[in-house]
Amino acid sequence: MREEHRSVALKTRVGLEMIGIPAGELLEMDLRLEAVSEGVLVSGTIDGTATGECVRCLEDFEEPVEVSITELFAYPGSATSETTDEDEIYRIEDELIDLEPVVTDTIGLSLPLQPVCDEDCPGLCSECGVPLAIADSGHSHAILDPRWAALADKFPAAERPEA
Ligand SMILES: [Zn+2]
Ligand SMILES: [Zn+2]
Secondary structure, eight states, rough: OOOEEEEEEOOEEOOOEEEEOTOEEEEEEEEEEEEEEEEEEEEEEEEEEEEEOTTTOOOOEEEEEEEEEEEEEEEEHHHHHHSOOOOEEEETTTOOOOOHHHHHHHHHHHHHOOOOSSOOOOOOOOOOOOOOBTSSOOOOOOOOHHHHHHHHHOGGGGOOOOO
């Protein structure tokens, strides 16, 4: 059994369309490598920081990501390797373990399809598109009857009701 701590800079972006960990971000990996009869069992956690775009208010935000992995890498020639397909179980190739597909898949599955900057994000005002989180608490629009609107145009701007 061996423990490994690695900080790895991502070569390519990992994630989904609206949220992902950008290339160049560091992934912190705390891993246990255990020799078992059929191969090496890799388990542990991977931490990083995702950047997303909120589907409600369209603001960019950052969010910590932590995923756990447990994956067997089979020895070449082992019974497991002989009796499973390539895409069922990972293999040790040239005495190396390639964690990239595991990390990419696990992080992709852990991220939300509809990311929000905050569970309570109120989104945008449907009238003017201003983010409601930064608008005044009483933000609203007086909808003028078109007949009154024509009349309001005849008054100086200062006397018109606040829009
Ligand atoms: Zn938002
Ligand atoms: Zn508004």
